[in-house]
Amino acid sequence: MNAPQESWPKPDVKALTQAYPNIMRPSLGRRLTTLGLCIASLLPLILAWQMFGISWAQLVHGTSQLGQFVVLMFPPTPERFFWLFLHALGETVAIAFLGTVGAAVLAVPFSLLAARNVMPFTLVRVVVKRSFDTIRSVDTLIWALIWIGVVGLGPFAGVLAIMTSDFGAFGKLFTETLETADTKPVEGIASTGGGALASLRFALLPQIMPVIVGQILYFFESNTRSATIIGVVGAGGIGLHLYEEIRTLEWQIVCFIVIMILITVAIIDQISTRLRRAFIGI
C-alpha cells in the first residue's frame, strides 16, 4: 500500500487477456444474460411505480412529514398512562408465552404423525404435512381476525392466533428434526427388544429435545414481537394502544411505547439466549 506508485509495473492487459480469455473477456452471451436478468428484475419496480401511481411529490411530501413526526417524538413520554401500557405489555408477553407453549405442546404429537421415520403410512404423512403448510401460509394477524370472529375481541383470540400460526411452523420444524435424527440409537433400542414407544422415548426424544427447546425459545422471542401488533386488530396486548396513539398523532407516546417494546424484546432475547445455553450447553 505504501510503495511509491511509479515503481509498480504497469499490468500488460493485452497479454493477460490472451492468457485468460474467460476471466478477462466473458462471452457476449454471458454478459447479455446478466444484463437481461438485471433489467428483468427491475421491470416489476417500474410496473409498481406506474400501477400504484407513486409520484415524486408524494415521496417528498411524505418524507418531510415523516421527518416532522420523528422530531415530534422527542422527548418520549407516557403521560399518565405508564401503568396502563405496562399492563398491556405484560398481556403481550403472556399472549406470546401461552401461544408458544400451546403450539409446541400441540405440534409434538402431530410432527410424529408427519415424520418419515416414525409414521409408516404415506397418506397420513402427506395430509399432516400439507396441513402444516396451509396453516403456515396464513399470517398470524389473519388468524387473529378469524379467532376474533370465533371467541370475540380480547387477548384470548391473540393467544389462539399465535398458537395456530406457530403450530404450522413448529410442526414443520419438528418433523424435519425428527427426520434428520440419527437412526443408530433407534436400532440399538430395537436390538434390546424395545418397542416403538420405548424407541420414541429413549432413542428419538433425547436427540430432538435440545433442538425443540432451542426452537421454542427462539419462537418465544419472535412471538413477543408479533404479539405487539395483534392488538391492532383487537386481539389484546400493547398493539391497541400503539394503534390509537398513532391515529391520534400522539408521537411522544408512540415513541415511548416503541421504546418499551424494544426493551421488552431485548430482555426476552437475553432470557431466551441464556436458557438456550443452559439447555443445550453451547
Next chain:
Amino acid sequence: MADSTRPLTSQLLPDEQLAPLLASYARSLRKSRLDFMGFLAAMVVLIFLAAWMAEISPVLFFTKLGGFTSYFARLAHLDNGALVWSDPVEWFWGWKRWLRLLGETILIGYTGTFIGATVAVVMSFSGATNLNKNSVTRSIVKRFFEFCRTVPDLVFALVFVVAYGVGPLPGILAIIIHTIGALGKQFTELVENIDMGPVEGLEATGAGRVAIARFGALPQVLPGYLSYTLLRFEINVRSATIMGFVGAGGIGDELMLSIRRFYYADISAILVIIIVTVYIIDILTSRLRYSLQGSLSS
C-alpha cells in the same frame, strides 16, 4: 429369570462392587427426575400466571372453543346455504378484483424485497467485522439493522400510512425497512464467515474498499445472498397480505372488510387465494434456491 428387573451389569460384577454403582445411578436418576419435576412445576405456575394476565379461564376456553367448528362450517357455506365447492363460480364471484389485489400484494412484496435487499447488500459490507475496521460505523450499521427488524413492520406501516397517505406506498416502505434489518443481519454474518484470502490478495494490489467488496467478498457470498433474499421474498409476500389491515395496500383490506362484515364465503375464497399463492411462491423459490446452489457451487 427372577433377576430380569436388575440391570445387565449385575451378572458381571459381584454385589459388593455393584451396590455403589447402582446407588449412584439411582441418585442421578432421582436428580434428573427432580429437575424435570421442578421444571414442570415452574411451567405450570408460569402458564397460570400468563393465563391470569391474558384473562383466560379454562371455562372460557371450553365454552368458546365450540364456536370454532361452527365458524369453519359457516366459512364453507355460501349465502344460499350450499357448500362453497358446489358452486365455484358463485364462490369466487369477485375473482377479477381479487386477482388484481393479489397482483398488487405480490408486487408490494417484490418491490420491498428488491429495494430492501439492495440496500442490505451495500450496507452489509460496512457492518462486517472483517471488512470494516472502524468500530464506530460498524456498530452504527449493526444497531440500525437491529432497530429495523425489532420494530414490527406493521408498526412502520401504521406510521407511514399517516405520513404518505393510504395506498401501497407505505406498505412497500415498511417492507423495505424490515427487509433491510432482517437481510442486513444475515448478509453481515455471511460476510464475516468468508475466506479472507481473496480479500488480502486484493489489498496487496492496492484495491480500494469498493473493489475489495466487489471482487474479494461478493463472489463468495452471492449464492448465500440470493438464497436468503428468495426466502425473504416468500415471507414478505405473506406480510404484504396483512398490510391492507392498516390501509397499506394489497388484498388485506378486502379480507378485513369481509371478516368484519361476516361475508363468510368471501373470507374463505380470499383465504384460498392467499394460501395457494404463498404455496406456489414457496415451491418456486425453493426450486430456484436449489438450482442456484447447484449451479453456483459447481
